[in-house]
Amino acid sequence: MATERAPRGAHAEARRRGEVGFSLVELIVVLAILGIAAAAVAPALSNAVTVDPLHAAGDDVLRILAGARTVALAEGSMVTVIVQTPDGRYRVEAGRGVEVRELATGRLDLPQDVRVTGGVADAARVRIRFRPLGGADGGPVVLYGPTGALRIEVDPWTGETSVAGR
DSSP states (O other): OOOOOOOHHHHHHHHHTTOSSOOHHHHHHHHHHHHHHHHHHHHHHHHHOOOOHHHHHHHHHHHHHHHHHHHHHHHTSOEEEEEETTTOEEEEEESSGGGOEEEEEEEOOOOTTOEEEESSTTOSEEEEEEOTTSOEEEOOEEEEETTEEEEEEEOTTTOOEEEEOO
16 A cells, blocks of 8 residues: 655645644743643642651651661671650660660650550560661561551561551
8 A cells, every 4th residue: 555645845835835833933822831830830739748747757767777777787786776655765775785885865756646656555665676797676666647557667687677557
């Protein structure tokens, strides 16, 4: 099946008569309309992306645990993270017995409607220890908020953290 091709001069002739394509003015008008629409929509999109306080608190816990694991592997020492469940205070310490040194202390940035607990009901604190060769024990850390719950666990063989409920 052969297709018919327009003679070379036919396309040029149609262009000269203004039948093919868009003018520069038309393109500029369309781009201006698109720009105005994008400027109107951008603030609405930025307001639509809000950070869930439960996930923000979970990210805070993950950051602390990842830092403790990194120190344990880098220094070849036992590193312990202790989270006080009633108020979210935490302490990170390295070493064992009388040779314990404090690495960090602080308070989780918990919004009023997010609470932290351990895996055991009414546990006053959660203790997670990272071993020098990568293993870990303790946990989990459970966060409850208005949008659900997050359970942050530590793998006993690798010390890597995982989150359930995201």
